[in-house]
Amino acid sequence: DARVTQTPRHKVTEMGQEVTMRCQPILGHNTVFWYRQTMMQGLELLAYFRNRAPLDDSGMPKDRFSAEMPDATLATLKIQPSEPRDSAVYFCASGWTEETSGNTIYFGEGSWLTVV
């Protein structure tokens, strides 16, 4: 089965360190999303891309977070420097989104980040 692949699955890092999370979207999907999940805030949209172009990153703290799609098979989310409040599960999702809003968005298993 096609799936969204995220790495690393789990990461524990010290405050101030750089963290890079990677995502391989499902082949043929043109839209990639980054969501963050915490107990307090639930699921928050951080950024998303269509055809590799960033469409919206207003949910992302710009001073320390950056998201890119170097090519159609790779999306990255970087935090530099990391802080304890960044501890969360970061989900990547992909889908084909053009003409209808009903197309399924598929989620990866998540990257579970702990910043100590």
Add this chain to the structure above:
Amino acid sequence: GDSVTQMEGPVTLSEEAFLTINCTYTATGYPSLFWYVQYPGEGLQLLLKATKADDKGSNKGFEATYRKETTSFHLEKGSVQVSDSAVYFCALRFTGGGNKLTFGTGTQLKVEL
């Protein structure tokens, strides 16, 4: 802006009980509506969806009907199993909104023997 409101959890039920998880939305226009499920330690999986008013989505014994007049998309199952224990998220999407999903806060379901 667009938003989704779900009933608070956790919801605790005995096996074979009837399940309802309420979901209402606020949006300008007519979005597509979704239920996603998250099992412990896993990502979100699409459970069911409905793309227009009066559509009924169904999967694995779960159902939800898109009610435009009450802006609701309540999730139901006639007889829950222990394996249904998970967090359930209601969500909406528009074409014009970049196709991003707007989620509710999630409702945790615990099913006991």
